[in-house]
Amino acid sequence: MKIAVLGTGVVGQALAGRLAELGHEVTVGTRDVEGTMAKTSPDGMGNPPYPQWAAGQPKVRLATFAEAAADAEVLVNATSGSATLPAVRAASAADLTGKILIDIANPLDFSAGFPPSLFVKDTDSLGEQLQAEFPGLRVVKTLNTLTAELMVRPRAVADGNHTVFMAGNDAGAKKTVAGLLESFGHTDVIDLGDITGARGTEMLLPLWLRLMGTLNTPMFNIKVVR
Amino acid sequence: MKIAVLGTGVVGQALAGRLAELGHEVTVGTRDVEGTMAKTSPDGMGNPPYPQWAAGQPKVRLATFAEAAADAEVLVNATSGSATLPAVRAASAADLTGKILIDIANPLDFSAGFPPSLFVKDTDSLGEQLQAEFPGLRVVKTLNTLTAELMVRPRAVADGNHTVFMAGNDAGAKKTVAGLLESFGHTDVIDLGDITGARGTEMLLPLWLRLMGTLNTPMFNIKVVR
Numbered sequence: 481m482k483i484a485v486l487g488t489g490v491v492g493q494a495l496a497g498r499l500a501e502l503g504h505e506v507t508v509g510t511r512d513v514e515g516t517m518a519k520t521s522p523d524g525m526g527n528p529p530y531p532q533w534a535a536g537q538p539k540v541r542l543a544t545f546a547e548a549a550a551d552a553e554v555l556v557n558a559t560s561g562s563a564t565l566p567a568v569r570a571a572s573a574a575d576l577t578g579k580i581l582i583d584i585a586n587p588l589d590f591s592a593g594f595p596p597s598l599f600v601k602d603t604d605s606l607g608e609q610l611q612a613e614f615p616g617l618r619v620v621k622t623l624n625t626l627t628a629e630l631m632v633r634p635r636a637v638a639d640g641n642h643t644v645f646m647a648g649n650d651a652g653a654k655k656t657v658a659g660l661l662e663s664f665g666h667t668d669v670i671d672l673g674d675i676t677g678a679r680g681t682e683m684l685l686p687l688w689l690r691l692m693g694t695l696n697t698p699m700f701n702i703k704v705v706r
Numbered sequence: 707m708k709i710a711v712l713g714t715g716v717v718g719q720a721l722a723g724r725l726a727e728l729g730h731e732v733t734v735g736t737r738d739v740e741g742t743m744a745k746t747s748p749d750g751m752g753n754p755p756y757p758q759w760a761a762g763q764p765k766v767r768l769a770t771f772a773e774a775a776a777d778a779e780v781l782v783n784a785t786s787g788s789a790t791l792p793a794v795r796a797a798s799a800a801d802l803t804g805k806i807l808i809d810i811a812n813p814l815d816f817s818a819g820f821p822p823s824l825f826v827k828d829t830d831s832l833g834e835q836l837q838a839e840f841p842g843l844r845v846v847k848t849l850n851t852l853t854a855e856l857m858v859r860p861r862a863v864a865d866g867n868h869t870v871f872m873a874g875n876d877a878g879a880k881k882t883v884a885g886l887l888e889s890f891g892h893t894d895v896i897d898l899g900d901i902t903g904a905r906g907t908e909m910l911l912p913l914w915l916r917l918m919g920t921l922n923t924p925m926f927n928i929k930v931v932r
Contacts, residue, residue: 597828602912642931645913672916680913686828687871687906690898691930700932705868706921 484509484548486567487558488516490527491584491628495556498632500539502663507541508534509548509555509571516542550574554582554656555617561587561599561606568610568617577616580653582660583607583678584623584631586685595689598682607647607678620648620657621678622669625688627698634701635665642701643668647677670704710735710774712793713784714742716753717810717854721784724858726765728889733767734760735774735781735797742768776800780808780882781843787813787825787832794836794843803842806879808886809833809904810849810857812911821915824908833873833904844879847904848872848887851914853924860927861891868927869894873903896930 485496486509500506510516510530519529534540541548549555549571559567564585587606588596600606607621623631625645634640644666648654658669672680684702692698711722712735726732736742736756745755760766767774775781775797785793790811813832814822826832833847849857851871860866870892874880884895898906910928918924 601909602823602827638931642929670917670920672920677916680916683827683909683912686909690903690906691896694896694898695930695932697932700930702928703868703931704917704921704926705864705929706923706926 481505481554482552483507483554483556484552484571485556485558486545486548486571487560487563488530488542489523489558489560490525491631492556492558493527493530493533494628494632495558495584496540497533497537498664500537506539507543507548507551509543509545509567511545511567511570513542513544545570546573549576549579552579554580554660556582557585557610559585561585562589564606565609565613568614572614576614579617580656581610581614581617581619582623582657583610583619583621586624586682588685595686598685601683602679605676605678605682607675607682611649611675618648618650618653619675620646620650620653621675621681622646622657622661625681625684626701630699630701632664634667637699637701640665640667642703643670644701645670645672645677645681647672647675647681649674668703707731707780708778709733709780709782710778710797711782711784712771712774712797713786713789714756714768715749715784715786716751717857718784719753719756719759720854720858721782721810722766723759723763724890726763732765733769733774733777735769735771735793737771737793737796739768739770771796772799775802775805778805780806780886783807783809783811783836785811787811788815790832791835791839794840798840802840805843806882807836807840807843807845808849808883809836809845809847812850812908814911821912824911827909828905831902831904831908833901833908837875837901844874844876845901846872846874846876846879846883847901847907848883851907851910852927856925856927858890860893863925863927866891866893868929869896870927871896871898871903871907873898873901873907875900894929
Protein backbone atom coordinates (compact mmCIF):
# COMPACT_ATOMS: atom_id res chain seq x y z
CA MET A 481 0.00 0.00 0.00
CA LYS A 482 0.94 3.67 -0.31
CA ILE A 483 1.36 4.89 3.24
CA ALA A 484 2.12 8.36 4.62
CA VAL A 485 3.74 8.44 8.05
CA LEU A 486 3.19 11.86 9.61
CA GLY A 487 6.06 12.64 11.98
CA THR A 488 9.84 12.28 11.72
CA GLY A 489 10.67 11.36 15.34
CA VAL A 490 11.50 7.97 16.75
CA VAL A 491 7.88 6.75 16.47
CA GLY A 492 7.59 7.85 12.84
CA GLN A 493 10.96 6.28 12.06
CA ALA A 494 9.94 2.95 13.63
CA LEU A 495 6.66 2.83 11.69
CA ALA A 496 8.13 4.03 8.38
CA GLY A 497 11.07 1.65 8.55
CA ARG A 498 8.97 -1.39 9.36
CA LEU A 499 6.32 -0.59 6.74
CA ALA A 500 9.03 -0.13 4.08
CA GLU A 501 10.62 -3.42 5.16
CA LEU A 502 7.24 -5.10 4.63
CA GLY A 503 7.14 -3.80 1.06
CA HIS A 504 4.88 -0.75 1.40
CA GLU A 505 5.57 2.48 -0.47
CA VAL A 506 6.26 4.87 2.40
CA THR A 507 6.47 8.66 2.44
CA VAL A 508 7.24 10.41 5.70
CA GLY A 509 5.43 13.72 6.13
CA THR A 510 6.88 16.72 7.92
CA ARG A 511 5.97 20.37 8.46
CA ASP A 512 9.24 21.60 6.97
CA VAL A 513 11.28 19.31 4.70
CA GLU A 514 14.36 21.51 4.61
CA GLY A 515 14.32 22.00 8.37
CA THR A 516 13.99 18.24 8.95
CA MET A 517 16.90 17.49 6.60
CA ALA A 518 19.06 20.13 8.32
CA LYS A 519 18.82 18.40 11.72
CA THR A 520 22.16 17.23 13.05
CA SER A 521 21.57 16.62 16.77
CA PRO A 522 19.80 13.74 18.52
CA ASP A 523 16.34 14.40 20.04
CA GLY A 524 15.79 14.83 23.78
CA MET A 525 15.88 11.05 24.28
CA GLY A 526 19.17 10.59 22.42
CA ASN A 527 17.61 9.19 19.25
CA PRO A 528 19.44 9.98 15.98
CA PRO A 529 18.24 12.96 13.92
CA TYR A 530 16.05 12.20 10.89
CA PRO A 531 18.76 12.57 8.17
CA GLN A 532 20.99 10.02 9.92
CA TRP A 533 18.11 7.52 10.12
CA ALA A 534 16.98 8.28 6.56
CA ALA A 535 20.45 7.57 5.17
CA GLY A 536 19.79 3.90 5.89
CA GLN A 537 16.30 3.97 4.34
CA PRO A 538 16.78 4.67 0.61
CA LYS A 539 13.19 3.66 -0.23
CA VAL A 540 11.52 6.05 2.23
CA ARG A 541 10.72 9.48 0.79
CA LEU A 542 10.33 12.70 2.77
CA ALA A 543 7.70 15.29 1.80
CA THR A 544 5.41 17.87 3.33
CA PHE A 545 2.39 16.63 5.28
CA ALA A 546 0.07 17.49 2.36
CA GLU A 547 2.32 15.97 -0.33
CA ALA A 548 2.72 12.77 1.67
CA ALA A 549 -1.02 12.55 2.30
CA ALA A 550 -2.04 13.27 -1.30
CA ASP A 551 -0.67 10.00 -2.68
CA ALA A 552 -1.41 7.75 0.28
CA GLU A 553 -4.25 5.31 0.92
CA VAL A 554 -3.33 5.10 4.60
CA LEU A 555 -1.98 7.85 6.87
CA VAL A 556 -0.23 7.09 10.15
CA ASN A 557 -0.27 9.85 12.74
CA ALA A 558 3.09 9.43 14.46
CA THR A 559 3.40 13.02 15.66
CA SER A 560 3.28 13.89 19.36
CA GLY A 561 -0.18 14.46 20.82
CA SER A 562 0.22 18.23 20.95
CA ALA A 563 1.38 18.35 17.30
CA THR A 564 -1.37 16.03 16.02
CA LEU A 565 -4.20 18.38 15.10
CA PRO A 566 -1.88 20.94 13.41
CA ALA A 567 -0.18 18.13 11.45
CA VAL A 568 -3.45 16.65 10.18
CA ARG A 569 -4.75 20.15 9.38
CA ALA A 570 -1.65 20.67 7.24
CA ALA A 571 -2.13 17.26 5.60
CA SER A 572 -5.75 18.16 4.82
CA ALA A 573 -4.56 20.64 2.18
CA ALA A 574 -4.74 17.40 0.18
CA ASP A 575 -8.13 15.69 -0.25
CA LEU A 576 -8.31 13.19 2.61
CA THR A 577 -11.81 11.87 1.84
CA GLY A 578 -12.08 8.13 2.47
CA LYS A 579 -8.46 7.71 3.54
CA ILE A 580 -7.60 5.73 6.65
CA LEU A 581 -5.84 7.58 9.48
CA ILE A 582 -4.09 5.30 11.97
CA ASP A 583 -3.77 7.43 15.10
CA ILE A 584 -1.04 6.20 17.43
CA ALA A 585 -0.50 9.44 19.38
CA ASN A 586 -1.32 10.15 23.01
CA PRO A 587 -2.59 13.49 24.36
CA LEU A 588 0.38 14.04 26.66
CA ASP A 589 0.88 17.46 28.23
CA PHE A 590 4.46 17.95 29.44
CA SER A 591 3.94 21.61 30.42
CA ALA A 592 4.27 20.71 34.11
CA GLY A 593 7.18 18.29 33.56
CA PHE A 594 7.27 14.53 34.05
CA PRO A 595 5.02 12.61 34.40
CA PRO A 596 2.86 14.35 31.81
CA SER A 597 -0.86 14.85 32.31
CA LEU A 598 -3.46 14.27 29.55
CA PHE A 599 -4.83 17.34 27.75
CA VAL A 600 -7.99 15.46 26.80
CA LYS A 601 -9.48 12.51 28.72
CA ASP A 602 -12.43 10.77 30.30
CA THR A 603 -15.35 12.10 28.23
CA ASP A 604 -13.35 12.77 25.03
CA SER A 605 -10.09 11.65 23.40
CA LEU A 606 -7.56 12.69 20.79
CA GLY A 607 -8.91 9.98 18.47
CA GLU A 608 -12.41 11.44 18.76
CA GLN A 609 -11.14 14.99 18.23
CA LEU A 610 -9.51 13.87 14.97
CA GLN A 611 -12.63 12.04 13.77
CA ALA A 612 -14.84 15.03 14.65
CA GLU A 613 -12.66 17.58 12.87
CA PHE A 614 -12.05 15.38 9.79
CA PRO A 615 -15.29 13.44 9.21
CA GLY A 616 -14.07 12.31 5.76
CA LEU A 617 -11.14 10.44 7.33
CA ARG A 618 -11.63 6.94 8.67
CA VAL A 619 -9.78 7.21 11.99
CA VAL A 620 -8.55 4.06 13.71
CA LYS A 621 -6.93 4.45 17.12
CA THR A 622 -4.35 1.77 17.81
CA LEU A 623 -0.76 1.06 18.94
CA ASN A 624 -0.77 3.98 21.43
CA THR A 625 -0.40 1.62 24.39
CA LEU A 626 3.13 0.38 23.73
CA THR A 627 6.61 1.64 22.93
CA ALA A 628 7.56 2.30 19.29
CA GLU A 629 9.87 -0.69 18.93
CA LEU A 630 7.19 -3.07 20.22
CA MET A 631 4.48 -1.48 18.05
CA VAL A 632 6.23 -2.81 14.97
CA ARG A 633 8.11 -5.83 16.38
CA PRO A 634 5.81 -7.24 19.08
CA ARG A 635 7.68 -10.55 19.08
CA ALA A 636 10.58 -8.82 20.83
CA VAL A 637 8.71 -9.47 24.13
CA ALA A 638 7.27 -12.90 25.05
CA ASP A 639 7.19 -13.82 21.36
CA GLY A 640 4.27 -11.42 20.86
CA ASN A 641 2.00 -13.02 23.47
CA HIS A 642 0.29 -9.74 24.44
CA THR A 643 -2.55 -7.48 23.32
CA VAL A 644 -3.06 -4.46 21.11
CA PHE A 645 -6.32 -2.46 20.95
CA MET A 646 -8.15 -0.89 18.03
CA ALA A 647 -11.08 1.55 17.99
CA GLY A 648 -12.81 3.27 15.08
CA ASN A 649 -16.16 3.87 13.41
CA ASP A 650 -15.42 2.17 10.07
CA ALA A 651 -15.35 -1.64 9.93
CA GLY A 652 -13.50 -1.73 6.59
CA ALA A 653 -10.77 0.57 7.88
CA LYS A 654 -10.35 -1.60 10.99
CA LYS A 655 -10.03 -4.69 8.82
CA THR A 656 -7.19 -3.05 6.86
CA VAL A 657 -5.52 -1.90 10.08
CA ALA A 658 -5.85 -5.33 11.70
CA GLY A 659 -4.08 -6.78 8.65
CA LEU A 660 -1.20 -4.33 9.07
CA LEU A 661 -0.98 -5.11 12.80
CA GLU A 662 -0.84 -8.84 12.08
CA SER A 663 1.87 -8.24 9.48
CA PHE A 664 3.92 -6.58 12.24
CA GLY A 665 3.52 -9.75 14.34
CA HIS A 666 0.58 -8.88 16.59
CA THR A 667 -1.46 -11.96 17.49
CA ASP A 668 -4.15 -10.54 19.82
CA VAL A 669 -5.92 -7.48 18.34
CA ILE A 670 -9.00 -6.49 20.38
CA ASP A 671 -11.57 -4.35 18.55
CA LEU A 672 -13.05 -2.01 21.18
CA GLY A 673 -15.78 -0.78 18.86
CA ASP A 674 -16.28 2.82 17.75
CA ILE A 675 -13.78 5.64 18.16
CA THR A 676 -14.95 6.42 21.71
CA GLY A 677 -12.92 3.31 22.62
CA ALA A 678 -9.87 5.58 22.22
CA ARG A 679 -10.63 7.10 25.64
CA GLY A 680 -9.69 4.00 27.57
CA THR A 681 -6.53 3.31 25.60
CA GLU A 682 -5.30 6.90 25.95
CA MET A 683 -6.08 6.85 29.67
CA LEU A 684 -3.85 3.80 30.04
CA LEU A 685 -0.83 6.07 29.57
CA PRO A 686 -0.40 7.14 33.22
CA LEU A 687 -0.21 3.46 34.26
CA TRP A 688 2.08 2.70 31.31
CA LEU A 689 4.46 5.53 32.25
CA ARG A 690 4.48 4.44 35.90
CA LEU A 691 5.23 0.87 34.88
CA MET A 692 8.07 2.05 32.65
CA GLY A 693 9.61 3.69 35.73
CA THR A 694 8.95 0.66 37.94
CA LEU A 695 10.25 -1.92 35.46
CA ASN A 696 13.00 0.43 34.27
CA THR A 697 12.30 -0.37 30.61
CA PRO A 698 9.68 0.48 27.98
CA MET A 699 9.90 -3.08 26.59
CA PHE A 700 6.71 -4.46 28.10
CA ASN A 701 3.06 -4.66 27.12
CA ILE A 702 -0.21 -5.76 28.65
CA LYS A 703 -2.09 -8.88 27.76
CA VAL A 704 -5.80 -9.17 28.35
CA VAL A 705 -6.07 -12.56 30.04
CA ARG A 706 -9.52 -14.14 29.67
CA MET B 707 -5.71 -10.55 61.55
CA LYS B 708 -8.62 -8.42 62.68
CA ILE B 709 -9.99 -6.86 59.52
CA ALA B 710 -12.81 -4.34 58.97
CA VAL B 711 -14.41 -4.41 55.55
CA LEU B 712 -16.18 -1.10 54.94
CA GLY B 713 -19.12 -1.65 52.58
CA THR B 714 -21.89 -4.25 52.43
CA GLY B 715 -22.28 -4.56 48.63
CA VAL B 716 -21.04 -7.30 46.37
CA VAL B 717 -17.39 -6.12 46.64
CA GLY B 718 -17.53 -5.99 50.42
CA GLN B 719 -19.19 -9.41 50.52
CA ALA B 720 -16.50 -10.94 48.27
CA LEU B 721 -13.68 -9.55 50.40
CA ALA B 722 -15.28 -10.32 53.75
CA GLY B 723 -16.21 -13.86 52.75
CA ARG B 724 -12.76 -14.70 51.41
CA LEU B 725 -10.93 -13.15 54.37
CA ALA B 726 -13.14 -15.09 56.81
CA GLU B 727 -12.51 -18.29 54.84
CA LEU B 728 -8.78 -17.66 55.22
CA GLY B 729 -9.18 -17.47 59.00
CA HIS B 730 -9.24 -13.72 59.61
CA GLU B 731 -11.57 -12.13 62.14
CA VAL B 732 -13.80 -10.03 59.91
CA THR B 733 -16.26 -7.27 60.79
CA VAL B 734 -18.20 -5.61 58.00
CA GLY B 735 -18.79 -1.89 58.57
CA THR B 736 -21.88 -0.03 57.42
CA ARG B 737 -23.40 3.40 57.89
CA ASP B 738 -26.62 2.00 59.33
CA VAL B 739 -26.66 -1.51 60.79
CA GLU B 740 -30.44 -1.71 61.15
CA GLY B 741 -31.01 -0.40 57.63
CA THR B 742 -28.55 -2.91 56.19
CA MET B 743 -30.20 -5.81 58.02
CA ALA B 744 -33.64 -4.67 56.83
CA LYS B 745 -32.71 -5.01 53.15
CA THR B 746 -34.76 -7.58 51.29
CA SER B 747 -34.24 -6.75 47.59
CA PRO B 748 -31.24 -7.44 45.34
CA ASP B 749 -29.01 -4.50 44.35
CA GLY B 750 -29.15 -2.92 40.87
CA MET B 751 -26.98 -5.72 39.46
CA GLY B 752 -29.19 -8.50 40.89
CA ASN B 753 -26.83 -9.41 43.73
CA PRO B 754 -28.49 -10.72 46.92
CA PRO B 755 -29.13 -8.24 49.74
CA TYR B 756 -26.70 -8.27 52.67
CA PRO B 757 -28.86 -10.26 55.15
CA GLN B 758 -29.24 -13.11 52.65
CA TRP B 759 -25.46 -13.23 52.09
CA ALA B 760 -24.73 -12.86 55.82
CA ALA B 761 -26.94 -15.83 56.69
CA GLY B 762 -24.27 -18.06 55.14
CA GLN B 763 -21.41 -16.28 56.95
CA PRO B 764 -21.88 -16.94 60.69
CA LYS B 765 -18.35 -15.78 61.55
CA VAL B 766 -18.67 -12.34 59.91
CA ARG B 767 -19.97 -9.62 62.21
CA LEU B 768 -21.78 -6.44 61.13
CA ALA B 769 -21.16 -3.14 62.92
CA THR B 770 -21.03 0.59 62.28
CA PHE B 771 -18.05 1.93 60.33
CA ALA B 772 -16.47 3.26 63.54
CA GLU B 773 -17.12 0.10 65.60
CA ALA B 774 -15.69 -2.09 62.84
CA ALA B 775 -12.61 0.15 62.49
CA ALA B 776 -11.96 0.44 66.22
CA ASP B 777 -10.96 -3.20 66.65
CA ALA B 778 -9.26 -3.76 63.29
CA GLU B 779 -5.59 -3.74 62.32
CA VAL B 780 -6.50 -3.54 58.65
CA LEU B 781 -9.41 -1.70 57.02
CA VAL B 782 -10.62 -2.54 53.51
CA ASN B 783 -12.48 0.23 51.70
CA ALA B 784 -15.04 -1.70 49.66
CA THR B 785 -17.54 1.14 49.35
CA SER B 786 -18.27 2.77 46.01
CA GLY B 787 -16.02 5.66 45.01
CA SER B 788 -18.60 8.33 45.78
CA ALA B 789 -19.27 6.82 49.24
CA THR B 790 -15.59 6.37 50.14
CA LEU B 791 -14.69 9.65 51.86
CA PRO B 792 -17.93 9.78 53.91
CA ALA B 793 -17.41 6.14 54.97
CA VAL B 794 -13.82 6.66 56.11
CA ARG B 795 -14.83 9.91 57.85
CA ALA B 796 -17.44 7.91 59.78
CA ALA B 797 -14.86 5.21 60.58
CA SER B 798 -12.46 7.88 61.84
CA ALA B 799 -14.68 8.40 64.89
CA ALA B 800 -12.41 5.55 66.05
CA ASP B 801 -8.66 6.17 66.33
CA LEU B 802 -7.24 5.10 62.97
CA THR B 803 -3.61 6.00 63.67
CA GLY B 804 -1.19 3.49 62.19
CA LYS B 805 -3.92 1.27 60.74
CA ILE B 806 -3.66 0.00 57.17
CA LEU B 807 -6.40 1.04 54.76
CA ILE B 808 -6.63 -1.12 51.65
CA ASP B 809 -8.46 1.07 49.13
CA ILE B 810 -10.07 -0.95 46.34
CA ALA B 811 -12.62 1.67 45.22
CA ASN B 812 -12.70 3.60 41.94
CA PRO B 813 -13.81 7.23 41.57
CA LEU B 814 -16.70 6.43 39.23
CA ASP B 815 -19.28 9.11 38.53
CA PHE B 816 -22.52 7.63 37.19
CA SER B 817 -24.39 10.96 37.18
CA ALA B 818 -24.43 11.00 33.35
CA GLY B 819 -25.23 7.28 33.06
CA PHE B 820 -23.06 4.49 31.66
CA PRO B 821 -20.18 4.46 31.02
CA PRO B 822 -19.29 6.44 34.14
CA SER B 823 -16.68 9.20 34.08
CA LEU B 824 -14.04 9.63 36.82
CA PHE B 825 -14.64 12.33 39.44
CA VAL B 826 -10.91 12.58 40.16
CA LYS B 827 -8.13 11.73 37.70
CA ASP B 828 -4.86 12.56 35.99
CA THR B 829 -3.19 14.82 38.58
CA ASP B 830 -4.90 13.33 41.64
CA SER B 831 -6.67 10.12 42.67
CA LEU B 832 -9.09 8.74 45.24
CA GLY B 833 -6.18 6.93 46.91
CA GLU B 834 -4.31 10.21 47.31
CA GLN B 835 -7.40 12.01 48.58
CA LEU B 836 -7.75 9.39 51.31
CA GLN B 837 -4.08 9.58 52.28
CA ALA B 838 -4.19 13.38 52.34
CA GLU B 839 -7.30 13.58 54.52
CA PHE B 840 -6.20 10.78 56.88
CA PRO B 841 -2.41 11.11 57.26
CA GLY B 842 -2.42 8.68 60.20
CA LEU B 843 -3.75 5.88 58.00
CA ARG B 844 -1.36 3.84 55.86
CA VAL B 845 -3.29 3.75 52.57
CA VAL B 846 -2.50 1.05 50.03
CA LYS B 847 -4.31 1.20 46.70
CA THR B 848 -4.82 -2.23 45.16
CA LEU B 849 -7.34 -4.64 43.60
CA ASN B 850 -9.29 -1.81 41.92
CA THR B 851 -8.42 -3.09 38.44
CA LEU B 852 -10.41 -6.33 38.48
CA THR B 853 -13.86 -7.65 39.26
CA ALA B 854 -14.72 -8.62 42.85
CA GLU B 855 -14.73 -12.38 42.27
CA LEU B 856 -11.26 -12.24 40.67
CA MET B 857 -9.88 -9.94 43.38
CA VAL B 858 -10.23 -12.76 45.90
CA ARG B 859 -10.02 -15.84 43.61
CA PRO B 860 -7.57 -14.85 40.86
CA ARG B 861 -7.05 -18.50 39.90
CA ALA B 862 -10.55 -18.51 38.37
CA VAL B 863 -8.96 -17.05 35.18
CA ALA B 864 -5.83 -18.55 33.58
CA ASP B 865 -4.90 -20.13 36.92
CA GLY B 866 -3.99 -16.66 38.22
CA ASN B 867 -1.43 -15.87 35.52
CA HIS B 868 -2.13 -12.12 35.53
CA THR B 869 -1.14 -8.98 37.41
CA VAL B 870 -2.36 -6.91 40.33
CA PHE B 871 -0.96 -3.48 41.24
CA MET B 872 -0.21 -1.90 44.59
CA ALA B 873 0.64 1.71 45.50
CA GLY B 874 1.24 3.34 48.87
CA ASN B 875 3.67 5.40 50.90
CA ASP B 876 4.39 2.83 53.64
CA ALA B 877 6.64 -0.12 52.83
CA GLY B 878 5.51 -2.12 55.89
CA ALA B 879 1.85 -1.71 54.97
CA LYS B 880 2.57 -2.84 51.42
CA LYS B 881 4.35 -5.92 52.73
CA THR B 882 1.28 -6.87 54.78
CA VAL B 883 -1.02 -6.21 51.82
CA ALA B 884 1.17 -8.22 49.44
CA GLY B 885 0.91 -11.13 51.87
CA LEU B 886 -2.90 -10.90 51.83
CA LEU B 887 -2.92 -10.71 48.01
CA GLU B 888 -0.73 -13.80 47.78
CA SER B 889 -3.01 -15.62 50.22
CA PHE B 890 -5.87 -14.92 47.78
CA GLY B 891 -3.83 -16.56 45.01
CA HIS B 892 -2.21 -13.57 43.29
CA THR B 893 1.18 -14.45 41.84
CA ASP B 894 2.27 -11.18 40.17
CA VAL B 895 1.96 -8.17 42.50
CA ILE B 896 3.64 -5.07 41.04
CA ASP B 897 4.54 -2.34 43.55
CA LEU B 898 4.09 0.98 41.71
CA GLY B 899 5.72 2.98 44.48
CA ASP B 900 4.05 5.74 46.48
CA ILE B 901 0.32 6.48 46.58
CA THR B 902 0.48 8.65 43.44
CA GLY B 903 0.66 5.30 41.62
CA ALA B 904 -3.09 5.08 42.31
CA ARG B 905 -3.69 7.54 39.44
CA GLY B 906 -2.73 5.10 36.73
CA THR B 907 -4.66 2.18 38.20
CA GLU B 908 -7.83 4.26 38.66
CA MET B 909 -7.50 5.60 35.10
CA LEU B 910 -7.46 2.03 33.82
CA LEU B 911 -11.19 1.82 34.56
CA PRO B 912 -12.48 3.28 31.27
CA LEU B 913 -10.50 0.64 29.35
CA TRP B 914 -11.63 -2.04 31.81
CA LEU B 915 -15.29 -1.10 31.40
CA ARG B 916 -14.96 -1.03 27.62
CA LEU B 917 -13.32 -4.46 27.66
CA MET B 918 -16.10 -5.82 29.86
CA GLY B 919 -18.57 -4.75 27.16
CA THR B 920 -16.40 -6.11 24.33
CA LEU B 921 -15.68 -9.45 25.98
CA ASN B 922 -19.18 -9.61 27.49
CA THR B 923 -17.82 -10.72 30.87
CA PRO B 924 -16.03 -9.13 33.85
CA MET B 925 -13.96 -12.30 34.29
CA PHE B 926 -10.71 -11.06 32.76
CA ASN B 927 -7.61 -9.27 33.96
CA ILE B 928 -4.48 -7.76 32.48
CA LYS B 929 -1.03 -9.23 32.73
CA VAL B 930 2.04 -7.05 32.42
CA VAL B 931 4.14 -9.06 29.96
CA ARG B 932 7.85 -8.27 30.22
